[in-house]
Amino acid sequence: MIHVSIIGATGYTGVELVRLLGLREDVVLDHLTSRTYAGQKIQHLFPHLLGNVDHTCEELDLEQVTTDSDVIFVALPHGHALPIAKKAKEKGKKVIDLGADFRLKDAAVYEEWYKVPHTEPELLEEAVYGLPEWDRDAIKDATVIANPGCFVTSILLGLMPLMKKGWVVPNSIVCDSKSGTSGAGRAGNVANLFTEVESSFKAYGVAHHRHTPEIEQLLTQMAGTETMIQFTPHLVPMSRGILSTIYATATEGHTADEIHALFEETYADEPFVQVLPAGMWPMTKSVKGTNNCQLGVTYDERTGRIIIVSVIDNLMKGAAGQAVQNMNLMFGLAETTGLQMIGLFP
Ligand SMILES: NC(=O)C1=CN([C@@H]2O[C@H](COP(=O)(O)OP(=O)(O)OC[C@H]3O[C@@H](n4cnc5c(N)ncnc54)[C@H](OP(=O)(O)O)[C@@H]3O)[C@@H](O)[C@H]2O)C=CC1
Numbered sequence: 648m649i650h651v652s653i654i655g656a657t658g659y660t661g662v663e664l665v666r667l668l669g670l671r672e673d674v675v676l677d678h679l680t681s682r683t684y685a686g687q688k689i690q691h692l693f694p695h696l697l698g699n700v701d702h703t704c705e706e707l708d709l710e711q712v713t714t715d716s717d718v719i720f721v722a723l724p725h726g727h728a729l730p731i732a733k734k735a736k737e738k739g740k741k742v743i744d745l746g747a748d749f750r751l752k753d754a755a756v757y758e759e760w761y762k763v764p765h766t767e768p769e770l771l772e773e774a775v776y777g778l779p780e781w782d783r784d785a786i787k788d789a790t791v792i793a794n795p796g797c798f799v800t801s802i803l804l805g806l807m808p809l810m811k812k813g814w815v816v817p818n819s820i821v822c823d824s825k826s827g828t829s830g831a832g833r834a835g836n837v838a839n840l841f842t843e844v845e846s847s848f849k850a851y852g853v854a855h856h857r858h859t860p861e862i863e864q865l866l867t868q869m870a871g872t873e874t875m876i877q878f879t880p881h882l883v884p885m886s887r888g889i890l891s892t893i894y895a896t897a898t899e900g901h902t903a904d905e906i907h908a909l910f911e912e913t914y915a916d917e918p919f920v921q922v923l924p925a926g927m928w929p930m931t932k933s934v935k936g937t938n939n940c941q942l943g944v945t946y947d948e949r950t951g952r953i954i955i956v957s958v959i960d961n962l963m964k965g966a967a968g969q970a971v972q973n974m975n976l977m978f979g980l981a982e983t984t985g986l987q988m989i990g991l992f993p
């Protein structure tokens with residue numbers, strides 16, 4: 648049995664972890680923490696859990712949590728995973744951080760983009776970036792996992808085959824992404840009120856979104872050459888889902904068929920990445936509630952650009968689903984355990 652605690656269990660990603668882990672026969676949910684809802688039953692706060700998860704939310708007792716758990720999922724705003732990971736490491740326990748505290752390898756870059764000091768440089772050095780399709784062997788041996796950002800996952804999976812081959816001009820990449828409002832978390836915020844969001848569509852974080860250095864860090868590793876991108880996120884009136892349209896200028900000598908074949912070959916054995924047949928384009932609805940990423944790709948001979956469309960569920964492959972995929976790898980389980988599901992349609 649794997650003993651699991653979820654820190655920040657009442658946020659959108661935390662409660663998605665509860666949904667994914669609550670009925671697993673190989674998992675014991677030990678502690679579900681929340682400051683606001685300590686003392687309340689999680690199934691009363693989230694009635695979709697009724698009859699299935701009978702836990703009461705608790706204030707975080709770090710000593711107790713790190714004693715009882717084999718793995719601790721941290722689903723808190725950035726900046727808060729550092730002391731938890733430090734204590735867990737002291738006790739030889741594993742941590743999967745859904746936030747950004749261990750994603751950027753350079754503490755100075757983290758501090759520049761997140762405006763908080765990084766106090767655990769040794770743990771940062773040791774942390775493994777949790778994108779299984781990129782380096783699952785490193786994840787298997789990790790004690791601290793930096794679960795990737797949601798936009799980042801959609802973009803990295805869309806570009807990885809091309810970056811590894813050097814088939815795109817590195818600084819030509821433009822990433823245009825759209826997210827549902829659950830991406831912004833559950834905390835009250837005027838910008839995310841129904842009245843602000845419905846029947847509307849807006850860009851934000853233009854030219855300075857904090858996922859930019861994370862995307863560039865990983866693309867640079869994949870390509871083996873310094874890569875800079877243009878990234879613009881948008882907020883769309885839906886609850887879940889991310890769609891990223893990615894444009895990149897091709898280095899010479901590739902056809903649409905070749906590029907499509909490269910994607911099919913790269914992801915042939917990947918359980919959660921589906922390359923659509925040529926001419927088909929993905930939609931967020933097809934991956935809702937699943938850990939899947941669906942990709943469409945083509946080459947525009949007129950402009951010389953490769954175009955990739957990538958969709959994920961931000962709370963699943965973009966957060967909790969990927970975190971559970973990482974847990975499975977860390978504990979030597981089949982990577983798909985508890986994650987094989989067909990999406991909701993319509
Ligand atoms: N939503 C998404 O699609 C994605 C989110 N992430 C990342 O995952 C993490 C969690 O996101 P999400 O679930 O959306 O966030 P939410 O805002 O929905 O939930 C945050 C949780 O953390 C607790 N919390 C909030 N502030 C603090 C604090 N200062 N100290 C301790 N606990 C706090 C909240 O409960 P309480 O206040 O009661 O303690 C709540 O349980 C974030 O780092 C986010 O960036 C990553 C990928 C995708």
Ligand SMILES: CC(=O)N[C@@H](CCC(=O)OP(=O)(O)O)C(=O)O
Pocket residue numbers: 745746747795796797798826827828829830831832852858880882
């Ligand atoms: C719609 C929306 O606001 N999305 C969030 C990104 C999701 C998220 O929580 O970011 P991490 O993956 O880095 O943790 C944002 O743009 O800040």
